[in-house]
Every structure is written in structure tokens, then in C-alpha cells.
Amino acid sequence: SSELTQDPAVSVALGQTVSIACQGDSLRNYFASWYQQKPGQAPILVIYGDNNRPSGIPDRFSVSTSGNTASLTITGAQAEDEADYYCNSRDISGAFNWVFGGGTRVTVL
Amino acid sequence: QVQLQEAGPGLVKPSETLSLTCTVSGGSISGYYWSWIRQPPGKGLEWIGYMYYSGSTNYNPSLKSRVTTLLDTSKNQFSLRLNSVTAADTAVYYCARGLDYADYARIDSWGQGTLVTVSS
Numbered sequence: 001s002s003e004l005t006q007d008p009a010v011s012v013a014l015g016q017t018v019s020i021a022c023q024g025d026s027l028r029n030y031f032a033s034w035y036q037q038k039p040g041q042a043p044i045l046v047i048y049g050d051n052n053r054p055s056g057i058p059d060r061f062s063v064s065t066s067g068n069t070a071s072l073t074i075t076g077a078q079a080e081d082e083a084d085y086y087c088n089s090r091d092i093s094g095a096f097n098w099v100f101g102g103g104t105r106v107t108v109l
Numbered sequence: 110q111v112q113l114q115e116a117g118p119g120l121v122k123p124s125e126t127l128s129l130t131c132t133v134s135g136g137s138i139s140g141y142y143w144s145w146i147r148q149p150p151g152k153g154l155e156w157i158g159y160m161y162y163s164g165s166t167n168y169n170p171s172l173k174s175r176v177t178t179l180l181d182t183s184k185n186q187f188s189l190r191l192n193s194v195t196a197a198d199t200a201v202y203y204c205a206r207g208l209d210y211a212d213y214a215r216i217d218s219w220g221q222g223t224l225v226t227v228s229s
Binding site for chain 2: 029030031035043045048049050084096097100103
């Protein structure tokens with residue numbers, strides 16, 4: 001079982017906005033990082049810390065945190081955003097262990 | 110730009126030891142957390158553990174008793190050994206480079222992944 005909980009799947013109409021939630025007690029003290037994974041490919045980092053995007057990641061990706069929930073928002077979803085998204089953070093043990101959420105499949109309609 | 114490449118057997122027998130090596134090119138070993146992550150077919154990502162460039166390690170508590178990692182700075186390689194494998198260890202194994210700060214971690218480079226099947 002994962003200490004970070006994500007909804008299994010969400011869908012969004014092309015050009016609309018979708019948010020993906022990641023819930024876990026460690027998120028009260030520690031930011032999540034988010035990864036996009038397309039079929040047959042390795043994950044890539046899309047956003048980390050307090051809204052930091054690696055070079056090449058479009059600014060339609062943003063994050064917010066409230067209490068024990070981090071949310072990844074895609075504003076104006078594009079067809080190429082269809083993928084699995086995973087959040088990642090530390091666990092709550094205090095032992096600096098990392099943990100992934102179960103992943104959310106985003107379908108762009 | 111750093112590149113990571115996993116190498117190792119694609120088939121391991123039950124109860125034996127899974128061994129993988131990751132070669133790092135285009136970047137330094139120093140300053141990073143060198144990590145192993147796996148993904149069973151059709152399932153999500155599972156963090157296995159990391160080794161800091163200084164040699165300290167941290168492992169997933171559920172795998173800790175079976176995992177060993179090594180870092181060879183002279184070859185720019187790090188390795189994973191997982192012993193007493195079962196079919197449940199069948200997965201795509203990724204090596205990755207990470208950073209861990211006071212209030213967030215990030216994994217900024219991933220290998221392409223290698224499928225390891227546990228079967229007799």
C-alpha cells in the first residue's frame with residue numbers, strides 16, 4: 001500500500017482544466033514532485049517543490065498544496081498530456097524514505 | 110545532459126539474486142541520490158532505495174532485508190542486488206538520479222528501464 005493516495009483515473013475535454021490530487025500526511029511538511037509517464041516510456045519530471053518546472057515543461061502545469069493534499073493542475077489540457085501521473089514525496093516515518101502515489105491516468109477527450 | 114542505462118539479466122530464477130548495473134554518462138556522480146525504482150507490469154511505481162554519492166543508503170522498508178546497492182565512482186556506475194526473488198519481483202527496473210532537499214525531493218533523470226522476469 002502507498003502512503004500517498006491518488007484517484008485512479010480522470011478525464012478532461014481538450015482545452016479544459018483538470019486537477020489531480022495526491023493525499024498523504026507527509027505532504028503537510030514536504031512538497032510533492034510529479035512525474036508523467038506515457039505507455040512504454042520512462043517517467044519524466046514535470047514539476048517539483050513550490051511550482052518549479054524543469055526546462056521544456058510547459059507552464060500549463062502547476063501545483064498547489066492545502067493541508068495533506070497536493071494537486072497537479074493542467075490548464076488547457078492538450079492531447080499530448082494524456083498519460084499516467086505519479087506524485088512522489090517522503091513517507092511519514094521521518095527516515096527520509098521516498099514513496100510514490102498509486103498514479104492517476106489522465107484521458108484527454 | 111546526463112544519461113543512465115540499466116544492464117543485467119532479463120530472466121532470473123525464483124530464490125536467486127537479481128543483479129542490475131546502471132551506467133551514468135554525461136554527468137558526475139557527486140551530489141546526487143542514485144536510486145532504483147521498479148514498476149510491475151500494469152502497475153504503479155515503487156521506490157526500492159537510493160545511495161547517496163557519499164555512500165550512505167536508504168531502502169524501502171518492505172524490501173530492506175533483501176536489497177543491497179553499491180556505487181563505483183571510478184566507473185560512474187551503481188548497482189542493485191535483490192536476493193531471494195519471487196514472481197512478485199517481476200517488474201521494469203529503472204535507475205534514476207535524484208536530489209533531496211529540506212522540503213522536497215526530485216528525480217530528474219531516469220534510465221529507459223529494463224524488464225526483469227522471475228520465472229523458472
